Every structure is written in C-alpha cells, then in structure tokens.
Amino acid sequence: MDKRVLQDYLDSHSFPIIVKKKKKYLMYEGLQDSSAYVLKEGIIKTSVISHDGREFNLRYITGLEIVSLLKDEYSKFIDAPFNIRVESPTATLYQIDRVQFWKDINRSPELQNYVKEYYRVNLLQSMKKMQQMLMNGKFGAVCTQLYELYELFGVSTEDGYLIDFVVTNEDIAHFCGIASASSVNRMMQQLREACAIQVRNRKILITNLDAIKENMIV
Numbered sequence: 001m002d003k004r005v006l007q008d009y010l011d012s013h014s015f016p017i018i019v020k021k022k023k024k025y026l027m028y029e030g031l032q033d034s035s036a037y038v039l040k041e042g043i044i045k046t047s048v049i050s051h052d053g054r055e056f057n058l059r060y061i062t063g064l065e066i067v068s069l070l071k072d073e074y075s076k077f078i079d080a081p082f083n084i085r086v087e088s089p090t091a092t093l094y095q096i097d098r099v100q101f102w103k104d105i106n107r108s109p110e111l112q113n114y115v116k117e118y119y120r121v122n123l124l125q126s127m128k129k130m131q132q133m134l135m136n137g138k139f140g141a142v143c144t145q146l147y148e149l150y151e152l153f154g155v156s157t158e159d160g161y162l163i164d165f166v167v168t169n170e171d172i173a174h175f176c177g178i179a180s181a182s183s184v185n186r187m188m189q190q191l192r193e194a195c196a197i198q199v200r201n202r203k204i205l206i207t208n209l210d211a212i213k214e215n216m217i218v
Contacts, residue, residue, distance in 0.1 A: 150209065160205050
C-alpha cells in the first residue's frame with residue numbers, strides 16, 4: 001500500500017495524538033468506541049478471545065497503518081472487532097472521529113483506493129492465517145510464525161537473522177492456536193537441536209532460514 005496517501009491526509013489535519021505505554025490496551029473486543037486509530041510509531045498487537053476464554057493473536061502492526069477496522073460508515077459507536085495492546089515501550093497513535101473519517105474517505109478517490117487496498121491486504125492476511133491454522137501441523141504453524149516474525153523484525157547478522165523484538169513462547173502459542181507454551185517450548189528445542197535457531201538475550205536468532213521454510217506453508 002502507498003502510505004503517502006494516508007500520511008498526506010493526516011498531515012493536512014490536526015488530529016489528536018495519544019500515547020500508550022507497553023502492555024496497555026487501546027481497545028477491547030466487543031466494547032464500543034467512536035474513534036478510528038492510525039498507528040504513528042511503535043508496535044501493537046491485535047488479538048481476539050475465543051469462546052472458551054483463550055486468546056488468539058492475529059498480528060503485530062508496526063509503522064503507519066490504520067489499526068482498527070472501520071465497519072459501517074454511519075454508526076457513531078461500533079463494537080471493537082478485536083483487542084489492541086501496545087507491545088513496544090510506547091506507541092503513538094492518531095485518534096480520528098470514525099464518522100468524519102468515512103466522510104473524508106468518500107470525498108477523496110485517493111483515500112478510497114487506499115482503504116480498498118487496506119481491506120484487501122487484511123483479507124489476504126486473514127486467509128493466510130486460516131491456512132496456517134487448518135493446513136499446517138503445530139510444528140509447521142510455529143515455523144510459519146517464525147518466518148512472519150523474520151519478515152517483520154528480522155535483522156541480518158553474521159550468524160543469521162535476528163528477530164529484533166522479544167517474542168515469548170506463550171505469544172507464539174497464541175499466534176498458532178496452540179493451547180500451551182510448553183508445546184512451543186518443545187518445538188523450539190527441536191529447532192535448536194536442528195541448528196535452525198538460537199536464543200540470545202531472549203531474542204530469537206534464525207541460523208538456518210531454509211530449515212524454517214521447509215516446514216511451513218509460504
């Protein structure tokens with residue numbers, strides 16, 4: 001997506017900017033909210049709660065991006081579609097009245113195209129996550145999640161690719177629909193024994209990316 005369209009729109013308005021600290025929630029699934037939010041800086045995580053009370057992580061969001069789905073164009077208040085929690089030390093977000101946001105979108109062909117692409121990308125990401133859940137085994141799901149983390153946070157080093165963000169085994173379990181972090185612990189140990197990963201200062205270093213890719217659906 002060409003984020004310049006969104007940035008130009010934000011720059012042309014004086015929207016309130018809010019700052020949230022790590023582990024604080026911006027939205028809770030099911031609670032009403034009258035705002036749309038755009039991430040300016042930081043890292044946030046979206047998740048939903050299953051009927052049995054388990055948390056299922058959807059994705060990390062970094063950089064400039066709309067972080068709350070817009071739903072219909074007319075309702076002042078909507079039920080939040082998922083939880084949004086800050087994962088970096090702080091996160092800075094633009095807060096926009098959602099009805100006014102839709103009015104501005106409908107007046108701007110450039111914004112309309114951006115929002116269409118936003119929905120398309122989110123749909124493809126949702127389909128990819130469903131594929132990961134339904135077609136991969138647990139080990140394949142973990143490898144797929146590690147590859148996604150590499151794409152998002154990977155930094156090339158002499159020894160491989162460092163995922164330059166602390167991600168716990170519990171978080172990986174929640175991304176993969178695995179009931180317990182102990183199951184992820186065993187799979188991560190299997191990858192360490194295969195010399196595919198190392199853990200350094202609580203961060204994951206991928207030492208053999210091909211070994212990760214061999215066990216995932218791309």
